[in-house]
Amino acid sequence: MRELSAMDFESMLMSARWTLALAAIALVGGSLGGLAVALARTARSRWLVHPARAFIILFQGTPLLMQLFLIFFGFPILGLDVDPWLAAGVALILNTSAFLGDIWRGCIEAVPRGQTEAACALNLSDFDRLRYVVLPQAFKIAVPPTVGFMVQIIKGTSLTAIIGFTELTRTGQIINNATFAPVAVFAFVAFLYFCMCWPLSRLSRRLEYRLSASLR
Numbered sequence: 643m644r645e646l647s648a649m650d651f652e653s654m655l656m657s658a659r660w661t662l663a664l665a666a667i668a669l670v671g672g673s674l675g676g677l678a679v680a681l682a683r684t685a686r687s688r689w690l691v692h693p694a695r696a697f698i699i700l701f702q703g704t705p706l707l708m709q710l711f712l713i714f715f716g717f718p719i720l721g722l723d724v725d726p727w728l729a730a731g732v733a734l735i736l737n738t739s740a741f742l743g744d745i746w747r748g749c750i751e752a753v754p755r756g757q758t759e760a761a762c763a764l765n766l767s768d769f770d771r772l773r774y775v776v777l778p779q780a781f782k783i784a785v786p787p788t789v790g791f792m793v794q795i796i797k798g799t800s801l802t803a804i805i806g807f808t809e810l811t812r813t814g815q816i817i818n819n820a821t822f823a824p825v826a827v828f829a830f831v832a833f834l835y836f837c838m839c840w841p842l843s844r845l846s847r848r849l850e851y852r853l854s855a856s857l858r
Contacts, residue, residue, distance in 0.1 A: 644820060653813055654834065658834050661800075664809060665734075669792060673738075678739075679744075680743045683695065697743075698743060706737050706801055726806045730799070733802075745791065750777070752783050760775075785853070810834060810835070
């Protein structure tokens, strides 16, 4: 056991960048996957709707921790070696895709039906209707909940500590095991999470207010 030092706090502060990096990977990958899931959920073909619905039910209905375990410990059984970076990235991307896909599906369906009917009256193709009419309006509606969900992504990265990914929570655990100062260590970890999440929560509420004001 040793004393808690300024170097320990600096280590926790520096490890926050890996939390943000992992959250960015989940957001970018999950946005691409979420868009595909949302478009599939709102498609006319049941061959797209049913798999997309099953995907959402599966990943929303199981804990993220279990998804991390299955990917990190399950892939080696199949002969595929995965490191904590890859396992954490894949699990968070899939989980984020399911939630963003459901959020964005609701945003697409929130676009007034008259807009779609007008696009059909102009004889626009399905692709042009989505590109020029539906998605631009759905994007405006989707911004507040998407920014709000980024908070959940950042907090969800803390679960990757259980598979050995050295982000903020894992660094705090390592330092606590060496210093046995859980109050100081985890209070600082919580403070860093608050500093990352609170601005996004404020931004989400502000965007939601501006959107509701513009729709009045």
